Amino acid sequence: MSSQREEELQLVRQAATEPDAFGELYERHVRKIYNYIYYRTGNQEDAEDLTARVFQRALKHVANFQDQGVPFSAWLYRIAHNLVANWHRDRSRRPVVPLEDHMFLRGGGAHPEMETIALEERQMLLMAVQHLPPERQQLLILKFVERLSNAEIGAIMDRTEGAIKSLYHRTLNALREEVRKLEKESSVKKGD
Amino acid sequence: MSSIKNNLTTKELEGWLSQVFIPVEPNELFIRKLKARLLEVRGDKVFSVWTVLGVLAMVLMLILTSLGFALRVLLVLASLFGLIDKRNKTSGKTPLPATGA
Numbered sequence: 001m002s003s004q005r006e007e008e009l010q011l012v013r014q015a016a017t018e019p020d021a022f023g024e025l026y027e028r029h030v031r032k033i034y035n036y037i038y039y040r041t042g043n044q045e046d047a048e049d050l051t052a053r054v055f056q057r058a059l060k061h062v063a064n065f066q067d068q069g070v071p072f073s074a075w076l077y078r079i080a081h082n083l084v085a086n087w088h089r090d091r092s093r094r095p096v097v098p099l100e101d102h103m104f105l106r107g108g109g110a111h112p113e114m115e116t117i118a119l120e121e122r123q124m125l126l127m128a129v130q131h132l133p134p135e136r137q138q139l140l141i142l143k144f145v146e147r148l149s150n151a152e153i154g155a156i157m158d159r160t161e162g163a164i165k166s167l168y169h170r171t172l173n174a175l176r177e178e179v180r181k182l183e184k185e186s187s188v189k190k191g192d
Numbered sequence: 193m194s195s196i197k198n199n200l201t202t203k204e205l206e207g208w209l210s211q212v213f214i215p216v217e218p219n220e221l222f223i224r225k226l227k228a229r230l231l232e233v234r235g236d237k238v239f240s241v242w243t244v245l246g247v248l249a250m251v252l253m254l255i256l257t258s259l260g261f262a263l264r265v266l267l268v269l270a271s272l273f274g275l276i277d278k279r280n281k282t283s284g285k286t287p288l289p290a291t292g293a
Binding site for chain 2: 019020022023026027030031034035038039044047048051052055056059121122125126140141144145146172175176179
């Protein structure tokens with residue numbers, strides 16, 4: 001076991017009774033969890049609400065955390081994943097959620113037309129991702145937002161590294177297909 | 193552009209995903225408030241030194257306040273007795289003390 005993991009496990013054990021220890025764990029993981037939820041929900045308000053719920057639940061159950069060979073972050077991601085799934089279900093399984101305007105503020109260049117195109121393309125890609133099943137969305141967010149390796153993603157999603165690699169390729173194919181569909185719908189609407 | 197999207201290679205798709213999926217910075221005030229709320233809840237069951245000191249300070253203040261109140265009551269009573277005594281003296285009901293002159 002690496003010293004970093006040992007240190008974190010020690011912190012988790014202390015967090016069961018010491019507020020400062022839980023505070024330290026919170027500081028280490030809150031931004032990652034927020035990002036994950038933000039890209040799953042598409043808006044800041046729900047991301048904040050669900051992030052708060054993740055850590056409230058973590059606080060309640062941290063004393064029961066058992067070292068099963070996965071990092072503490074994996075446990076938090078699973079809580080987050082379940083809460084987001086419940087959130088989607090409570091919103092009547094709407095697969096597409098409103099994507100906040102400020103998700104697209106970074107423009108594609110100096111020219112407004114190029115910025116508009118870049119904005120539309122970003123929106124299309126994010127919508128395409130949101131049409132994918134939850135676990136595939138999770139995989140893409142962990143890979144591209146958190147920049148985790150297949151092994152690290154496997155630990156979080158409770159799969160082998162090989163399974164993640166295979167899932168990743170299937171996900172890219174499915175995403176390509178979704179983008180194609182959205183492109184086609186967009187062309188039909190514009191009357192191309 | 194649409195023809196490019198239809199023939200996206202894996203590398204192009206990954207590049208596109210890297211450009212779009214960028215980390216978002218949460219609102220700092222939200223982060224701080226949530227932490228404070230969580231630690232308040234966690235600290236609820238912990239008997240801290242500061243809690244003890246706070247309670248002691250409050251008890252001391254209550255005692256002092258009560259003493260102060262008691263003193264004021266005594267002063268009022270003493271004033272009342274003084275007033276009554278003065279009235280009795282001026283109406284001649286009580287004999288004047290002998291001067292020994």
